Amino acid sequence: MTRTSLSGVACSIARATDLFGDAWTALIMRDVLVGIRRFDELAEDIGLSRKTLAARLALLVEEGVLTRERYQVTPPREEYVATEKGREFYPVLLALMAWGDKWYAGPAGPPAQIRHDACGHLATPVVACDACRDPLTVADTTQLPGPGGRVGPGTQLLGPLIAARGDGVPAPDTAQNPVRSAPS
Amino acid sequence: MTRTSLSGVACSIARATDLFGDAWTALIMRDVLVGIRRFDELAEDIGLSRKTLAARLALLVEEGVLTRERYQVTPPREEYVATEKGREFYPVLLALMAWGDKWYAGPAGPPAQIRHDACGHLATPVVACDACRDPLTVADTTQLPGPGGRVGPGTQLLGPLIAARGDGVPAPDTAQNPVRSAPS
DNA sequence: ATTTGTAAGTTCCCTTAGGGAACCTGGCGG
DNA sequence: CCGCCAGGTTCCCTAAGGGAACTTACAAAT
Structure with a gap:
């Protein structure tokens, strides 16, 4: 596909989509941030091939969005945890989710809800002026x-x-x- | 690629990335919302092949995110304009841009800034609890x-x-x- | 001491999305 | 009549991605 690497382009949206423009990548971040951190779990939950998952995870680690950590020495077991850069991507996912909820939720309503623990409300994420x-x-x-x-x-x-x-x-x-x- | 259509998955992030998981699609939306609406302009600005652009635009129209409109009758000229559903995707792009600005902006600063006309400030978009x-x-x-x-x-x-x-x-x-x- | 099991990847083969570039189609303007 | 846009299509070919089997490293069970 040549992956015309958009990195040279000035727009930050292009920079970000160069990484997250892959459908899988966003889903991986969602899972990791939500507690699904092991290779096999991710593969099964997201439903992508192990091959591609390995490639994406390597990319995300290289980009400093995730780190690969040994959570158990023997037998060696690895998990992927989000860095600060990765954690800060969560709001973007929330904005995306809010949009998806609004325009694609079935009659039953959205499949998931966000509780803002700080204020106790069920939150509808909005993108606001700081x-x-x-x-x-x-x-x-x-x-x-x-x-x-x-x-x-x-x-x-x-x-x-x-x-x-x-x-x-x-x-x-x-x-x-x-x-x-x-x-x- | 088989495009395992994630539409069946309950998560709204999956629903949304099914559409916008393509790097190009987000860039198309950015351009259309920012005023670049003609086929050739889009192809050149984004740098994707005319073939793929045609396919993406057709998808976006089918999904009700864009409409194809004749802005000039003779000679017939078409442009793509965002529907309400499409316009409401803009905040998601802003959130993505803010993330990209924070983590990828060079020493010179971000390539673009957002002015919130309502309050007059240069805004850093934040995803907030409604x-x-x-x-x-x-x-x-x-x-x-x-x-x-x-x-x-x-x-x-x-x-x-x-x-x-x-x-x-x-x-x-x-x-x-x-x-x-x-x-x- | 093998066998079984599990996590985390790799490797192989094959399909197909996507890039590049040329071609097509109306409808002018000269 | 000729060329020239804008807006797509079509053709060929590469390479990304799916499926599934294989590998490595360890531990517990037989």
């Missing part, structure tokens, strides 16, 4: 070039266009039913 | 089975383990048989 804590949407944000901005292919910074077209005037009503119960 | 608006982390959340929870492979709900092991604490014990709730 300054005012209000939710961020495509309509009320603008992308600006950043200090590290090598603007090149992969990073057109067309902020203003968003406000113009992104929301307010959705082309001839394209609204769809949020609940889509029959996946192909 | 109830208390505090950031959600792996350490202070617990995964619970949800109403639609067909717990199966792909959704072990081992919430308590997170608090125990997710942060700080190395490895309390070798929980051989974790809490694994019985499948219904």
Whole structure:
């Protein structure tokens, strides 16, 4: 597949998807963060081939997202645990899950819920502005070039266009039913 | 690749990654939401083959995330615009971008910045609890089975383990048989 | 002292997604 | 009539990924 390594591209989304753009990788992180850390468990739970799992885990370790640790010396047994970098990926998974819950949950509701232990509520994760804590949407944000901005292919910074077209005037009503119960 | 379609899996992360697990798909969404909407522009900006772009766009349209619209009748020209479902994916991209910025930004800083027009600040997107608006982390959340929870492979709900092991604490014990709730 | 069992990978073969690049199809503008 | 976009298709070929068997290292059971 050539894996055109997007690492050279300036956009952080590209950087991140270069690692997590693989469907498996995100699922591995979910499992590891949720307590499934052993090779065989991961293979079975996620349902990917042992070969590919080994490759992904090696990549994640190389990237410093996971570490491989011996949790038992004899017989030697390894497990994969998330580094801080890996743990901080959890919120991204929560945001993804919230989106999936909203648009793909069946009539019964979402398959899992998140309890925010700090406040005790069942949480619906929202992506918010760190300054005012209000939710961020495509309509009320603008992308600006950043200090590290090598603007090149992969990073057109067309902020203003968003406000113009992104929301307010959705082309001839394209609204769809949020609940889509029959996946192909 | 067989694309083992994860649609059957209960976890919403799996559902979402089934669509966005492709590195290209997330980049397409980023571009479309940021104003790059035409076929050739997308192909060039993202750097993927026209063939694969056509396939991904068709998938995204089929999934109701984008619509294909004629923005000019003569000569006929098409563009892809995000539906509400697609626009609501933007926060997920922001969360991903924030993670990428934090862990991959070079010394110069991130390549792009987000201005939250509502409050005027440059925003660092955070994933927060909708109830208390505090950031959600792996350490202070617990995964619970949800109403639609067909717990199966792909959704072990081992919430308590997170608090125990997710942060700080190395490895309390070798929980051989974790809490694994019985499948219904 | 073999046999069995288990965790964690490897290796082999084979299918197929995806890259590169050329080709196709309307509908102009000159 | 000729070329030239935009927006795709088609063809060929590489290599990523699935399935399944094999390997290594140890321990407990027979």
